[in-house]
Amino acid sequence: MDVSLIIQQCENLLHDLSLSYVKEWKDKNNSQAIGYMPVYIPRELVCAGGMLPVGIIGGGDEVEVIRGDAYFQSYICRIPRSTIELGLLGNLDCLDGFLFPAICDVIRNLSGMWKITFPQKYVKYIDFPQNFSNIGREYYKKELLLLKTDFENITHKKITSKDLSQAICLYNENIKWIQKLYDFRSEKPHLVLTYELYLLMRASLILDVREHTQLIKDYLHSVENEKRPLRDYVRVIVTGAFCEQPPLALIRALESSGCYIVDDDWVLGSKYYTQDIPLLSDPIDSLVSAYCDFAVSTASRFEESKNKGHYLMKQIKKYKAEGVIFAAPSFCDPALLERPMLQDILTKNKIPHTAFKYAENTGQIQVIKEETGTFADSIKLWGET
Amino acid sequence: MQNQPAATLKEDSMVLQKKMLADHYHKLSQAKEFGKKVVYTFVPGNLNELIWAFDMLPVHPEINALQAGMRKKSGNYVLEAEKHGHSEDVCTYVKCDIGMLKQGNIGPTGEKLPPPDLLLLSYTGCFTFLKWFELLQQEYHCPIAMLHVPYQGDGKITPSMIEYVVGQLKENVIPMMEKVSGKAMDLDKLQAYLDSSKRAEENLVYIWDTAKHRPSPIDAYFGGVYYIGPIFTAFRGLDECERYYELLKQEINERITTKSGPITPDGEFNDQKFRIVVEGPPNWTSFREFWKMFYDEKAVVVASTYTKVGGLYELGFRHDAKRPFESMAEYCLGCYTNRNLPNRIEILEKYMSDFEADGFLINSIKSCNSFSAGQLLMLRELEKRTGKAGGFIESDLVDPRYFSAANIKNRLESYFQMLEARRK
Numbered sequence: 074m075d076v077s078l079i080i081q082q083c084e085n086l087l088h089d090l091s092l093s094y095v096k097e098w099k100d101k102n103n104s105q106a107i108g109y110m111p112v113y114i115p116r117e118l119v120c121a122g123g124m125l126p127v128g129i130i131g132g133g134d135e136v137e138v139i140r141g142d143a144y145f146q147s148y149i150c151r152i153p154r155s156t157i158e159l160g161l162l163g164n165l166d167c168l169d170g171f172l173f174p175a176i177c178d179v180i181r182n183l184s185g186m187w188k189i190t191f192p193q194k195y196v197k198y199i200d201f202p203q204n205f206s207n208i209g210r211e212y213y214k215k216e217l218l219l220l221k222t223d224f225e226n227i228t229h230k231k232i233t234s235k236d237l238s239q240a241i242c243l244y245n246e247n248i249k250w251i252q253k254l255y256d257f258r259s260e261k262p263h264l265v266l267t268y269e270l271y272l273l274m275r276a277s278l279i280l281d282v283r284e285h286t287q288l289i290k291d292y293l294h295s296v297e298n299e300k301r302p303l304r305d306y307v308r309v310i311v312t313g314a315f316c317e318q319p320p321l322a323l324i325r326a327l328e329s330s331g332c333y334i335v336d337d338d339w340v341l342g343s344k345y346y347t348q349d350i351p352l353l354s355d356p357i358d359s360l361v362s363a364y365c366d367f368a369v370s371t372a373s374r375f376e377e378s379k380n381k382g383h384y385l386m387k388q389i390k391k392y393k394a395e396g397v398i399f400a401a402p403s404f405c406d407p408a409l410l411e412r413p414m415l416q417d418i419l420t421k422n423k424i425p426h427t428a429f430k431y432a433e434n435t436g437q438i439q440v441i442k443e444e445t446g447t448f449a450d451s452i453k454l455w456g457e458t
Numbered sequence: 459m460q461n462q463p464a465a466t467l468k469e470d471s472m473v474l475q476k477k478m479l480a481d482h483y484h485k486l487s488q489a490k491e492f493g494k495k496v497v498y499t500f501v502p503g504n505l506n507e508l509i510w511a512f513d514m515l516p517v518h519p520e521i522n523a524l525q526a527g528m529r530k531k532s533g534n535y536v537l538e539a540e541k542h543g544h545s546e547d548v549c550t551y552v553k554c555d556i557g558m559l560k561q562g563n564i565g566p567t568g569e570k571l572p573p574p575d576l577l578l579l580s581y582t583g584c585f586t587f588l589k590w591f592e593l594l595q596q597e598y599h600c601p602i603a604m605l606h607v608p609y610q611g612d613g614k615i616t617p618s619m620i621e622y623v624v625g626q627l628k629e630n631v632i633p634m635m636e637k638v639s640g641k642a643m644d645l646d647k648l649q650a651y652l653d654s655s656k657r658a659e660e661n662l663v664y665i666w667d668t669a670k671h672r673p674s675p676i677d678a679y680f681g682g683v684y685y686i687g688p689i690f691t692a693f694r695g696l697d698e699c700e701r702y703y704e705l706l707k708q709e710i711n712e713r714i715t716t717k718s719g720p721i722t723p724d725g726e727f728n729d730q731k732f733r734i735v736v737e738g739p740p741n742w743t744s745f746r747e748f749w750k751m752f753y754d755e756k757a758v759v760v761a762s763t764y765t766k767v768g769g770l771y772e773l774g775f776r777h778d779a780k781r782p783f784e785s786m787a788e789y790c791l792g793c794y795t796n797r798n799l800p801n802r803i804e805i806l807e808k809y810m811s812d813f814e815a816d817g818f819l820i821n822s823i824k825s826c827n828s829f830s831a832g833q834l835l836m837l838r839e840l841e842k843r844t845g846k847a848g849g850f851i852e853s854d855l856v857d858p859r860y861f862s863a864a865n866i867k868n869r870l871e872s873y874f875q876m877l878e879a880r881r882k
Binding site for chain 2: 143144145146148149153173175176177178179181182183184185186188189190197198199200202203204206208209211212215216372373375376377378381401403404405406407409410411412413414416417430
């Protein structure tokens with residue numbers, strides 16, 4: 074398939090706030106769909122139940138928040154207000170349940186708001202362990218077993234070990250191709266445009282995992298033949314954007330300001346573990362391992378100072394990044410509290426960095442573009458590489 | 459008594475509290491000299507009894523921050539932290555603490571606070587705690603003991619949650635405390651502290667409950683955080699804590715007998731027109747001014763939620779020496795901010811009914827997402843369920859830039875006028 078057609082398909086999914094794909098999928102498969110907010114959600118378990126996991130990460134810059142503003146004060150980030158707006162508009166009616174991960178107090182409290190506002194829906198707050206020893210693993214396993222029972226009650230169908238193992242294989246395959254996409258992007262950043270990569274990743278939130286894997290395969294196959302010029306851009310990593318997403322226009326602007334973004338943490342829920350989930354005799358243990366042993370580092374996961382920054386430094390090395398851009402949503406406590414710690418580590422390691430804040434509906438792109446453009450120029454002019 | 463100058467109107471418990479706090483900070487300033495180990499920990503889900511059992515001294519960074527706020531020092535500390543790269547968007551308790559550290563870590567009594575030997579991260583009801591101690595560990599390079607307390611997402615404590623917290627206490631927290639203190643866990647000692655806590659808890663619940671009287675002998679928000687709660691948080695488990703609450707109980711009983719109200723900075727407050735329930739933390743930088751806005755309008759606070767972040771006892775929980783670890787786990791799990799939103803609304807609704815409140819007020823704090831996210835929905839739900847009017851104001855914990863006295867006063871006056879109009 075032609076690259077432009079693939080990207081057009083992804084863009085259509087991004088703009089389809091009424092979730093037509095989800096409704097069609099449900100009709101076709103005579104099944105249910107479960108929504109989730111970003112990061113660390115065990116989508117494999119949803120898939121094992123024969124349901125469609127649907128990532129909802131706000132309404133972006135396309136939703137005019139009217140009623141949502143009556144739910145949140147001005148000093149709270151935008152993602153919960155646009156999400157609740159979507160709910161109140163009925164756009165999320167096709168979701169049969171909603172999972173809220175333990176990533177910050179706002180998303181945590183949103184789970185309670187959802188219970189009150191949509192009492193007919195299944196709502197679950199998933200408290201991931203912050204203690205990764207056996208005690209934490211045991212706790213998480215019990216939480217996952219409860220979640221499995223809840224899913225069985227929704228679908229009226231048992232989830233067998235075989236179902237879950239098959240789902241894990243599907244997601245392992247997906248992660249493998251996402252990894253190939255990122256590696257190719259790093260190798261030939263001029264071919265894989267940042268906004269294309271972003272749209273491909275956004276599609277992972279909606280599409281059936283099999284379709285998404287195929288989409289990446291098709292894209293990689295086609296993009297190799299694209300004739301795109303190699304530009305004198307610097308290689309950077311963007312971090313801090315794991316929850317509320319920057320608008321697409323901002324993502325385009327970052328690249329055109331002179332930055333090849335060789336790694337990022339947006340749409341992180343679709344690539345939150347760093348390697349294949351091991352297939353253990355009890356596949357629930359595999360999910361525990363995915364979170365406890367192989368999950369990527371984020372500001373929402375407890376990390377002792379001896380380990381702080383290791384993941385970022387590893388990514389910098391792996392992708393030969395020349396600098397780091399801290400892009401955090403306004404009022405995002407986890408990302409903004411994490412930032413000074415990581416900045417300190419980068420400074421000690423002489424890695425250039427810059428920072429800005431955004432909201433999912435940020436319109437003032439030019440200011441940020443000038444900032445990152447200057448950052449790129451400074452690396453080109455005075456950088457060591 | 460009402461005509462006495464504010465400075466002379468002090469009850470014995472107030473004098474005792476001041477002395478206890480001063481002594482505690484003095485002990486902290488000399489901790490290293492006397493070989494005492496120091497544990498930094500948070501108010502919600504604090505494990506004071508365990509800290510005492512290891513003969514260590516606790517430091518509560520939120521209390522230092524609020525003390526700095528009341529002493530008008532926090533603004534400078536917040537700016538100092540922002541100068542070091544901390545965003546204007548994040549929790550000002552954290553920034554106040556970091557700023558204070560960067561400026562020499564001088565505590566509220568003017569004496570230097572010792573660095574921690576251990577960061578006891580009881581991660582209860584507030585995500586920011588986790589980042590806060592990560593930040594402090596980067597500054598102090600000391601060990602950190604993580605105690606993850608799961609949130610009551612479904613509004614209940616499950617056996618698995620208790621098992622998880624107890625497991626962490628036994629396998630992570632206590633071994634680390636043994637290592638840092640150089641002392642073995644002494645269960646008898648711990649149980650004695652837990653017994654003492656239980657006795658103090660009985661009195662604390664009694665004291666909160668006295669607000670059901672008319673006039674209320676206590677202010678359960680301003681007075682609550684100033685005179686009733688702090689000793690409980692800092693000293694729970696100690697004999698002196700028990701003595702303090704015995705004394706306070708006697709004084710309050712006397713007020714009930716004489717039909718007297720609580721003591722405010724401007725004297726005794728007897729003429730109470732409005733009985734209010736308050737949700738959310740107070741502002742500390744203009745604490746007196748804020749309180750005055752209430753008693754000037756003859757509004758007394760009969761129940762509040764912020765005073766329950768350090769422990770919610772009125773629903774029956776008590777520390778239990780017979781089940782030391784399980785009851786510590788239940789304590790942590792039950793703190794107010796560890797309860798889900800529907801549960802928080804139920805608690806407020808109960809306060810409204812039990813204390814025969816005329817209305818409720820939400821002080822929404824810019825810094826505190828744990829409290830603030832969802833409060834607008836809580837407001838509407840409570841109005842719907844109780845039929846009583848709710849008020850909504852915004853301020854901050856310790857950032858003086860976010861306390862707009864004129865706006866808040868204006869809103870409060872309008873709110874109380876509305877309550878008055880509804881009565882007619």
